[in-house]
Amino acid sequence: MSWAEYQQLVANRGNHSTPRFKYANGYLTLKMPTFEHGQLDAIIADLIVAILNQQLRDYVRTTPVTLQIPEQAGIEPDHCFWLSNWAAVSGKSRIDLATDPPPDIAVEVDVANFTNVADYKLFRVPEVWLIRGNTLSIYVQTPGEYNQTESSQFFPDIAIPKLYQQVTAAVAEGASPPRAIRSII
Template sequence: MSTRAADYLDAIEHLPEGATLVIHQVSWDDYERLLEDVLERPGLRISYDCGKLEIMSPLPEHEEYGRFIERLVQILSEELDSKVQSCGSATWKRQKLAKGVEPDCCYYVKNADRVIGKRKFDLESDPPPDIVVEIDVTNESLSKLSIYAGLSVPEVWRYDGNKTQFYELPPIGFREIQGSRLFPQLTPAMLTDALEQSKSEGQTVALRAFRHRLQGRI
């Protein structure tokens, strides 16, 4: 282990929940080495963009929102009879672009058939996930849009603890959209309402209401 890699691990050990550590001028080799060294700490979110390394330790509610969105996407899959393959918070990276990222959730929709059963992905040959989700309670995730653009991710959902925003990747950069391109029946407001209802009335009630609302739009 290099001295710098050891320093990164030491800093991570002292990183409190909800905090973000940003380090500049990090080599690709050190980034990949760090990914291997933190395998026993799967809760961390690590991104890399042309030498800039960002490590975030999420709060408990961060994980809670991510799991709840997973359940909402499952309802979408069931009600729309659409194949959806979840890949959780897998690491996506391309050395040629010097970019890597770990979303809170990610899904294959159009390309679900191509990845069912796969356990390892290589973006040099595999398509990127069709949708990635960023929970932004503890960190400003807008800076990651350039990473997702570089990796050719078509759609990003971002929830900041109060509202949801959807972004799509046109020919140049991301732009905000008012409805999902992959799930046309879904709007950002529907996700926001479900998440807010889960905080006040519980997840079971919120999930049932989301399913009913979705059925009315099919």
């Protein structure tokens, strides 16, 4: 598929969030989020927001957002968070990675093995958080690749993967996601 054809699909979809598109090297992949996907996405996003609010930190959060590098690639993370550069994107209606900073964290919930962390390399996203079931893996960009790490550079003193597992375990035992997050944080 050509870049122009991809752009036409994105335009035809309008303001709808589905299907989600991933375009790279002339290939288009589609993702249709499921209820499970939406639940896990909401849990991690709410957990991040709870921590940021507890720390009284400023941020910009989006879902969904289409990140593009013209003629090369397009990707649609489930959530993006701008922490270090929140002021640079606050109030904007569109993000242009040629002039705007990439998000600090891109969150992907993967219930169908759709996500390849390496797809984010071109976009210069410092961290990609990948959720598969009750497991959260954090990948940090280093020169040329992403490496899995135990902690986030944006939350160095918090064991985010462990907190995520605690929340999902509480939800599995019958707690509502907000109650589970409040009990953990």
